[in-house]
Amino acid sequence: MKSAVIVFPGSNCDRDMAVALEKITGQKPLMVWHQEYDFDKVDFIALPGGFSYGDYLRCGAMSARSHIMKEVIKRAEAGVPTFGVCNGFQILTETGLLPGALMRNAGLHFVCKDVKMTVENADTMFTSAYAAGEEITIPVAHHDGNYFADTETLDRLEGEGQVAFKYNEDINGAQRRIAGITNAKGNVLGMMPHPERMIEPALGGSDGRKLFESVMNRLG
């Protein structure tokens, strides 16, 4: 599986994502700088966590309008599996590839800790290696992870199986404890927790691996 990690000024989980992808897929990902207009064909695009553009204006707002995102949007719309973690999720909502928005945590503090969450839909290309309803532990590290969308959108997300993960308890005030969602087509996933940080026992567990393995299985 050939993957690309998009790097913005201020991305800081790009290396962590690259390490996880290389460890699990066996292939070094392509690192793509935000000023590029194009990049080689890949099977999987990752938008990493961090503070792209310093979170200035609004988290993810400036990155969503960078050159490279025009290309990412084009490929995501064409069906390339596209995955945003934390700041990557914020960028995906800012581009409109995913509905809703990530607001400041209800507690107003940055929160970094392991959280328990449930796999709500194990039929997506990102979650098929998990069991439906499986409880997994993945860390969060964010200041703006409070997922918000209007009731109609939330009902649709839940009704259509687009909610991939839910927190087991309230972490940041997110509506319906939503931790991660997919687009209607199912090829774009955004989530606040960091699966790339949970890929070996030394880091506290391996629950994040199956997410990457799911995509690999799908792509054969």
Place this chain on the structure above:
Amino acid sequence: MNNGNEIKITPELVKEHGLNEEEYARIVSAMGREPNYTELGIYSVMWSEHCSYKSSRFHLKKLPTKAPWVIQGPGENAGVIDIGDGQAAIFKMESHNHPSYIEPYQGAATGVGGILRDVFTMGARPVANMNALRFGEPDHPKTRHLLAGVVEGIGGYGNCVGVPTVGGETNFDESYNGNILVNAMTVGLADTDKIFYCAAAGVGNPVVYVGSKTGRDGIHGATMASAEFTEDSEEKRPTVQVGDPFTEKLLIEACLELMATDAIIAIQDMGAAGLTSSSVEMASKGGVGFELDLDQVPQREANMLPYEMMLSESQERMLMVLKPGREDMAKKIFEKWELDFAVIGHITDTGNLTLKFGGEVVGDMPINSLVEDAPEYERPYVPTPKRDAVDVDAPADLGKAVMDLIGGPNLCSRRWIWEQYDHMVMGDTIQRPGGDAAVVRVHGTEKALAISTDVTPRYCYADPVEGGRQAVAETWRNITAVGATPLAITNCLNFGNPERKDIMGQFVGCLEGMGEACRALDYPIVSGNVSLYNETNGSGILPTPAIGGVGVMADSNKMATIALKGAGQTVVLIGETKNELGASLYQKQILGKNEGCPPHVDLDIERRNGDFVRALIENGQVSTCHDLSDGGLIAALADMAIAGRVGVSVNVEGDLPLHVVLLSETQARYLVATDAETAETIRKEAKDAGIPVAVLGETGGDRLTVNGGVLDLALSDLTAAHEGWMPNYMAKEPLSA
């Protein structure tokens, strides 16, 4: 053209610059004339306590700084040690006390930014941030606001830059009511053949400015850090700098990218006293002169005077000397990262710092005099009187006292703090906050660094020599307790006004103790910072020489943690317990006193017991270990049980009263837990080695029980108290400001 030098130098102006008459006379004699306004400003910051170490230098020279693994000791931006395999750990700790009291968020944030720059300036990628924080008593009206702001600032900067904040220490004491301490430490990794220094070389070579633009912020920050606080100090808010971690992140990446080429001759970050101290230090170390054209300095504000540009402490700026002809290549890298890049001068052979502005020379000073002619004071001091040992009373209710300690401000869980720090980014944090030392893997290897920051100011106040020894020994012990070999330390020496003989006595005493401990433990000092004048309205802080220790372990799979690992494990105490409750946390918190001698630090015993414990971890005999410190045996047992979510039942024997056995803070002690058979082997090995050892009991159940129920506490109550104090405290009332 108006350049500021039309301002007349008067005795009042000299005094406002923190220079006394004798110091001013030295300047006139060094220059052979009266300085102009720009030059006066430059001398005043270079000769400030903060930059010149004029009160401390004489004593700092006595500290041990050498070992075969030390690549660079004090005097550079940070210390460098060899950790094997062609790799080096580069680290330093620095204070940002006064700014953090005035403006806690920005003060703490820029403290983190500054120490990060000290480390990546030398070619290291920062891999871990630590801190040592001290606040006033919890009930003081400002404490909550300061704590909230400092934690937010440290997180705000470190989280954005993407360097994990992996640990630290936080304490409360009324002596910090008007003068909190914010000490930040950064550890970085580099290849031993890719380390960068600040000595400039090559007449004619370009002097290059990179990073953020220069504004009027932070002018005279170094002078502020060199004076006592008064009520008016809060008016000094404009001298606190504002941090931009996003720019810092870009600066790290751009500098490391340029450092991968061979373009850089010398590099220095612009910290305290900004462009002045960076250019003077680079020129001084290289024995050359600098000519700077200040019109070329990237400026954020209009009409800045030379004085302002030279003294600005705007953040996220670096100064470099490049090889000739490499400017364009370097410029491309900085443009890619959208940072300013400007050639602002060149190296000369005059030995002077020459400043041009609007085509005129506006300042011309001998570099030597700025550095070497700075006054050095051997301030008079009175050694702190020795105290007599005292017997410390038992509490009326032992169970309540233990609960109050475990669930009190000084021993409670700091989770509320460290959950606001991204402590996992970079994917190598293998021991998270809450243990004895933070452990961070060397990326791509099984090797790891262990890091700990410690000092017990109560002891330093009671007996500075013992306190100095203890601060060093405690970091050594914490690093040992995770299974690493301690290699070297950095320090941040926070004291009151050195012009007071008793304060100077504390300083001299602490340094003496630190030096002894470093020598005895082969644990040299490779970098550090001195922060004096930590007083408000004449009331000084407890002497607080914060120590940051770094160690290395070859196989991080063998790392020990404090959490008990399930039921049926045998708990063994290594080291002797003595009647040492003087200056203990128990005495302070429960009895409200600080009397008697603090625990004695016997460095031979410290080393013997520590080496024994480290071998147990390295041999795989033990993976659960905790050192004993504040709160003694009972606090350590409670920590281990709470972290492991399993109870423990122990029996303690001997002639000492029970409260002494449980609460004494005798040094050089560790608790380990392992299976019964290995515990018996350990007992025998310790006996053979002449090390006092006691098998205390077994893990299991859901209570912490001593001597069959003399003390019997539910683990759930202990956990609730331990975890509850800080969130409850911070939620108590809305924060002021």
